[in-house]
Amino acid sequence: MNILPEWTDLRFFLELARAGTLSGASRRLEVEHTTVARRIDRLEAQLGTTLFDRSREGYELTEMGQTLLPHAEAMEGAALAAAEQLVGAEVTAHGVVRLGVPELFGVRVVASLLASLLRDHPDLSIDLLVLPRFANLANREADMGVMLDPPTTGRYVVTRMATFRMYLYASPEYLARHKPIHSHADLVHHDFVDYVQDRLASQELSYLNELGFTPRRRLCCTGMTAQVEAAKAGLGLMLAPPYAIPDDGRLKMVLPGFYAERSYWLAAPTDLYRLQRVRAVWNLLREHADSHPELFMHEAPEPSMQL
Incomplete structure (x- = not known):
């Protein structure tokens, strides 16, 4: 050559x-x-x-x-980092960040959270990918993502953002029409709202399979937003984290202390993580999760019953 x-x-x-x-x-x-x-x-x-x-x-x-491929990606990262330094971006973040987030987490938590960041960085823009799945970082669909399954191969920076708990909820109308729930054994008689099982974005979402019995799934949805609406309409019990439940009294916690536990991870390609604009969004999410643990779990009474 x-x-x-x-x-x-x-x-x-x-x-x-x-x-x-x-x-x-x-x-x-x-x-x-x-x-x-x-x-x-x-x-x-x-x-x-x-x-x-x-x-x-x-x-x-x-x-x-x-x-x-990795050599070209390294050159891309170096070019992006050089461009930031030349325009003084080490002081203020600028440019566009594509952030992939789970659907309901993006709607209930992230969208409003970004307002303060954008006010502080007038030259920064965010493309918020609110998805019923997790962003594909390998093909650069997003610059960074919140996910249940962090990358295990390739050049990525990964950190645990938050551990969250999925609690049982049902509408008051559903609870009034069905048998009382006093213990785990009572759940076998009840209906559930869940994810479509052959369309799971991650096997980490198959938490109902850990109940110890085959749940009677009356309605399955590809996203949690629809599940919340279905549960509010009285179609069955659902498992959801605290941030997913609106504070309007239309869903009540069932069996406090009973939960499934999972973790959200932040991940970004190593070359993109070096960029100030990516780290600004990254740090915002980390700090917000650390300072608002109530979004992710309640103080469960003892004894807890983890799935």
Whole structure:
């Protein structure tokens, strides 16, 4: 190889690797798909190797493409960090941060929380991805994410944001129409609202399977927002963290002290975590979780009955 590849060609390589299709990469880069194809052809010619396997389904990295990927990501991170330092971004965060969060957590907690951060950083913008699943950091769908399953491979910074507890709730109307609940054994006679089991965003959401019996699921939803509304309508019991329950009296806790425990994790690619704008959002979420434990768990009376 007589000439080094241009950084812009490596950007095209990265976006195609993340999107998997020419059309997806072209949207990210705001160019025509033919431009993406031409840049990839040029890069492969310069490197003297094939970086992608082409098929009708899209573009998939070859072994050599996988080898190039972390080096291109490191160059991207260095370029972003350099740009921040040149404009003095070590003092104030600027630019756009794409934050992926679980649906109801994003609506009830994160959206309003971001207001103070944006007031303090007038040049910062947030793309809040409120999802019924967890953001895919590997293809850079988001710059950082809140998730139940942190990445275990690859170059990521990961930290536990909060441990939370899922308590049993039901509407007063449902409780008035059904048998009293005094103990765990009474639950077998009741209806439940849950996630659609073959559409779970994480196996960590299969907490009802830990009850010790097969629950009678009357309504299953792909997101917790719909589950809360269904439970308020009297369709059954549901498990939810405190932040998910509106303070309007339409849902009451059942069997205080009975809960399923999980953890939320913050994760970001290492190169993006170095950016001031990403760390500003990261620190905000960490500090808010630390200072508001009531969002994630109640003080359970003894003895507690963990699933």
